Amino acid sequence: MTKQDTKQQVKKNLARWRQWHRILGSIVGLQLFIWLITGLYFNLVPSEYLKGTSYLTRVKAPLTDVVDIKPFDSAKLLTRFPNTEKIELVMLANQAFVLLTHQQMRYSHQCQQQSLIKLGSSDKTDVNIELAKAIAMQSYSGAGEIIAATKMLAAHWEWGKECNDLWRVDFNDKLNTRVYIQANSGLVIGHKNRYTSISDWVFRLHFMDYLNRGSFNNIFSWSFAALALLLVVTGIHAIYQNWRLGRYKKHHSNT
Amino acid sequence: MTSTFLKGWRRQTLHHRLMLVLALPMTLWIVSGCYFVWLDLGYIRGDHYQQPTTYITVNEQHVSFAELASRYPDAQKLDLTMIAQQPYYRVYLKKGTVLVDANTGAETQTITQQQATDIATSVMPNDMPFTVKKLLDNAPSELSARHLPVWQVSFNDRVNTSIYVSASSGDIVARRHDFWRTFDIFWRIHIMDYDDGANVGNWLLFVATILALVAVISGILWQSKWWRRGRL
Numbered sequence: 001m002t003k004q005d006t007k008q009q010v011k012k013n014l015a016r017w018r019q020w021h022r023i024l025g026s027i028v029g030l031q032l033f034i035w036l037i038t039g040l041y042f043n044l045v046p047s048e049y050l051k052g053t054s055y056l057t058r059v060k061a062p063l064t065d066v067v068d069i070k071p072f073d074s075a076k077l078l079t080r081f082p083n084t085e086k087i088e089l090v091m092l093a094n095q096a097f098v099l100l101t102h103q104q105m106r107y108s109h110q111c112q113q114q115s116l117i118k119l120g121s122s123d124k125t126d127v128n129i130e131l132a133k134a135i136a137m138q139s140y141s142g143a144g145e146i147i148a149a150t151k152m153l154a155a156h157w158e159w160g161k162e163c164n165d166l167w168r169v170d171f172n173d174k175l176n177t178r179v180y181i182q183a184n185s186g187l188v189i190g191h192k193n194r195y196t197s198i199s200d201w202v203f204r205l206h207f208m209d210y211l212n213r214g215s216f217n218n219i220f221s222w223s224f225a226a227l228a229l230l231l232v233v234t235g236i237h238a239i240y241q242n243w244r245l246g247r248y249k250k251h252h253s254n255t
Numbered sequence: 256m257t258s259t260f261l262k263g264w265r266r267q268t269l270h271h272r273l274m275l276v277l278a279l280p281m282t283l284w285i286v287s288g289c290y291f292v293w294l295d296l297g298y299i300r301g302d303h304y305q306q307p308t309t310y311i312t313v314n315e316q317h318v319s320f321a322e323l324a325s326r327y328p329d330a331q332k333l334d335l336t337m338i339a340q341q342p343y344y345r346v347y348l349k350k351g352t353v354l355v356d357a358n359t360g361a362e363t364q365t366i367t368q369q370q371a372t373d374i375a376t377s378v379m380p381n382d383m384p385f386t387v388k389k390l391l392d393n394a395p396s397e398l399s400a401r402h403l404p405v406w407q408v409s410f411n412d413r414v415n416t417s418i419y420v421s422a423s424s425g426d427i428v429a430r431r432h433d434f435w436r437t438f439d440i441f442w443r444i445h446i447m448d449y450d451d452g453a454n455v456g457n458w459l460l461f462v463a464t465i466l467a468l469v470a471v472i473s474g475i476l477w478q479s480k481w482w483r484r485g486r487l
Contacts, residue, residue, distance in 0.1 A: 022478055029475050035288075036471060040464045042455050072320065074335060074357075075313055084311050088334040089320055098320075103308075221292040228285045236278055239271075248275070 007245065014241035021234040028227045031208070038206035045199070052196040055142035055177050072098060072119060080122070081115060089119075092127075092186040093134030099185055111163035114185045127167060127186045136169035136179035139188045144173030151183060158192055158200065160214035267477045273470035280447070280463050287441035299438045301430025304378040304418065309337040318344065318360045327353070338366060338425035339373040345424055352423040365422045371406035374425060375418035384411040389422065396451075397436060402428040 048054050077098070078084060086101040096119040103113035115124045127135070129149050136146065148170040154163050158180070165183040170176070175193035182189060192200075203209070207216035208224060242248060274281070297303075313335075323333055323344050332347035335357055342357035354363045366374075368387055376385070388407045394400040395407075397417070404422040409415070414432040421428045443452040447460040 022481060025474060025478055026482070029471065029478065033468070033471050033475070035284075036464055036468045040461070040468070043460050043464060044456065046456075074311075074320065075315065075317060078311055078313065082310060085308060086334055086336040087311065087320075088332070089324070090332075215296060216292050217295055218292075225285070225289040225292050229289055232278075232282050232285050235274060236282065239275065239278060242271070 010241055010244050014238060014245070017234050017237045017241065021231065021238055024227055024231040024234060028224060028231050031224050032228060032231075034205050038202045041199075041202050042206070045195075049195040050199045052177075052191040052193050052199075054175060054191075054193060054195070055140050055144075055171075055173070056191045057139060057141040059138050077117075077122075090186070093131060093138050095119075095131070097186065112185075114182075116185055127181060127183050129167075131186065132167035132181050132183075133169055135181050135186055135188060136167075136171075139179055139191070140171060140177065142171060142173045142175070142177060144171035144177060146170065147172045157212060159189065160212045162189060267473075270470055270473040270477055273466055273473070277463070277467055277470055281467060283444050287445040290438065290441050291445070294434060294438070299435050301416075301432065301435065304416070304427075304430045306374065306377050306427065309340065311335060311337055311342055313342045314358050317342070317357045318355065320344075322360075323355060336425075339370040343425065354423070354425070365404070366406070366420070366425045368406065370425065371420040371422070372408060374420050374427065375406070375408035378418060378427065378430075379410055379412075379416065385409060386411075397431045397439065398429050405429075 081100050083102050084100045088099040090097050090099045098117045100115040105112040118125055133146050133149050150168045152166045152168055154165055167181040167183055169179040178192045180189050208220035327346045329348055330346050334345050344355040344357055346353040372387055386409050390407050391404045394403055398419055406420045406422055408418045417431045419429040443449055446455050448454045448457050
């Protein structure tokens with residue numbers, strides 16, 4: 001085989017690989033562009049805007065307030081709620097509660113099961129609207145005021161992984177802050193605001209989480225990652241063939 | 256020379272030239288991205304190393320929450336849970352955590368090596384050989400220093416599992432194995448922060464992403480020429 005024949009062979013080979021590269025690029029190109037734009041967003045935007053923590057504050061209320069309150073008997077409580085993994089004394093908006101954990105969330109498909117009991121009482125209670133507002137106010141460091149409090153049933157768009165009912169408390173500040181509280185435990189699961197409304201979409205686009213499962217392990221990302229890998233392999237092969245043909249030499253303009 | 260330079264800025268050539276520089280970072284982004292999405296994040300985080308459910312049992316003469324609150328007026332948090340099959344109160348103070356045996360009221364500052372071993376082995380298959388070490392000051396790179404002091408229980412399994420048990424609370428604070436360690440390396444590569452992987456907002460990532468955007472847009476524009484001709 002002459003040098004010319006070899007060159008023709010390489011050119012033919014290159015054309016085939018380039019065609020595959022173009023086909024893959026046609027399929028993956030738009031998502032590749034989305035990955036880069038969203039990646040740039042993560043690179044430029046401060047983390048408090050991504051996480052909604054601009055006005056989030058975690059106040060640890062002093063437990064000493066609880067000392068004088070009527071003691072409770074853990075053994076009696078455990079007789080009534082035998083399937084309990086943990087008992088906690090918690091302060092919610094300066095009121096003392098006993099929080100029983102029956103099922104820790106160990107896997108993503110498990111739901112955390114908890115009961116809240118007001119200290120001094122023996123009955124289970126849920127967080128009511130007034131308590132939700134007080135808890136929200138204590139976790140908030142902005143200058144706004146509460147304008148609404150709404151109970152949301154499980155399976156929330158904004159908290160895809162949350163399996164318990166939530167209270168959403170809205171503030172009238174410049175960021176449109178929303179505070180989310182678990183209705184069965186009083187736990188503040190996080191804040192959202194006008195920045196997180198954008199960031200949440202950016203995360204969904206980057207992770208291809210179009211079904212809002214809160215995960216990048218999904219059928220879209222599996223398949224597009226495979227195609228993107230093939231795009232890179234065909235691209236690198238084309239670079240190699242171009243190099244073999246001497247197309248990266250200084251005065252070679254016809255690539 | 257001038258005409259060659261101008262020709263060089265055709266979108267086809269721009270795509271080619273930029274990709275010569277970006278081939279490596281683009282490959283690393285996509286290979287690391289494939290690792291992230293193809294491996295289940297729950298497995299990477301060690302969700303399969305979970306302690307069996309243990310419900311609390313206390314005897315009739317157990318210490319009450321009220322007694323504990325009186326004994327530790329500075330406590331910020333109090334809870335009662337089972338640690339290695341024994342009921343313990345955990346008293347969270349500003350200076351650290353104190354453990355109190357719920358049945359006897361005896362106070363301890365740290366869980367024992369045997370307790371740590373019992374906790375760590377409860378999440379692993381039986382008879383897996385292991386070594387135990389208490390870490391007081393220097394946390395390994397795979398563990399946040401805020402968890403110190405911890406018991407490091409290292410198992411001699413195929414993925415070199417390490418279970419970290421907090422010496423002050425008895426909680427399993429980290430589960431590490433080779434797939435997690437690889438994930439961590441890929442994370443640093445993905446965000447181009449080769450130091451500790453904590454800074455997504457770094458300059459190298461910014462410059463590489465901007466160049467990649469130009470390269471991808473030029474590639475798409477070049478490709479559009481073929482689409483207009485009705486070809487892929």
